[in-house]
Amino acid sequence: MRSQFDDDGSRPDVAEVVAQVTDAFRRNIRWLGPLLLVVLLLGFTLLGKAGFYTVAPGEQAVVRTFGKETSKEGPGLHFAIPLAQEVDVVNVEQIRRIEVGFRGDQTIATEASMLTGDENIVEAQMIVQYRVADPSRFLFRLKVPEEALRATAEVALRSMVGRTKIDDVITVGREKVQEDTRAWLQKLMDSYESGVSITEVKLQSVDAPDAVKDAFHDVVRAREEKEKLINQARGYQADLLPRAKGEARQIEREAEAYGKERVLRASGDAQKFDAILAEYAKAERVTRERLYLETMERVMGKLEHKVVVDELVARNALPVLPIGAGRVLGALGAGAEK
Helix, strand or coil: CCCCCCCCCCCCCHHHHHHHHHHHHHHHHHHHHHHHHHHHHHHHHHHCCCEEEEECCCEEEEEEECCEEEEEECCEEEEECCCCEEEEEEECCCCEEEEECEECCEECHHHHEEECCCCCEEEEEEEEEEEECCHHHHHHCCCCHHHHHHHHHHHHHHHHHCCCCHHHHHCCCHHHHHHHHHHHHHHHHHHCCCCEEEEEEEEEEEECCHHHHHHHHHHHHHHHHHHHHHHHHHHHHHHHHHHHHHHHHHHHHHHHHHHHHHHHHHHHHHHHHHHHHHHHHHCHHHHHHHHHHHHHHHHHCCCCCCCCCCHHHHHHCCCCCCHHHHHHHHHHHHHHHC
């Protein structure tokens, strides 16, 4: 390249220098343009998280301009200014989960060991399901939201277990412990402005420590058997009492019907006797004989064997008949004498 002075020591002509630069630029513009474009694209890729980006359904994008949040974008194709804007995309419909007291098949004793309200030690394991309700708070309020949520869930569970007796925690009170833990955990996370919504809290395992687990299970089984027998007795009582009351009502109804029947029959017999008495008063002899004959007809109709003997023969005959027959014969003779 020539120096800024000519050989004779005078300054070069400015127009000549401009012409030389323009001519060099025209000769190299074919390869300089693509090179400049590649450099710019490479710079955008390395230095800026921006440009065209896509937000899927169920996601939300948080746009920051020079580090400050300026907007939120929903599903679709969007553009952010390179180097000036950064975009964080968060799934707001995905149900996420954390594990408290265990990781996979391994128990975390420092998290799981808790003290109940009646001062018994239990090992509790819990699953917390949640989703992102506010992406801005979820991204910028807590440094590590998942770890903060796990620590807060452990605190909430310890608080609820510490207020509950061991029997309730392990058996009938599990549902209440879960619901109270969820409500308390949500309140704590809201106070942290975490942007997290707790959807469900599920106790996986609540048990006594291994050293006393067998003995504790024996006690639990005995109590369950006791409750089973009590429930069976109550069921038997609930079945027996209505049945006994029904049978008692049936007996009462039958007694009432029998009483009415006896009263009606007695009234009928009395009326019949009155009618016979009236007829007897009109013709005493005829009525007496008719009554006698009707009575004998009823009595004799019940006998299987009948022997009729004349009165004179009966007085002179030797009684060799069987005792039963003799009684019948004697009754017949006595009737004949009358």
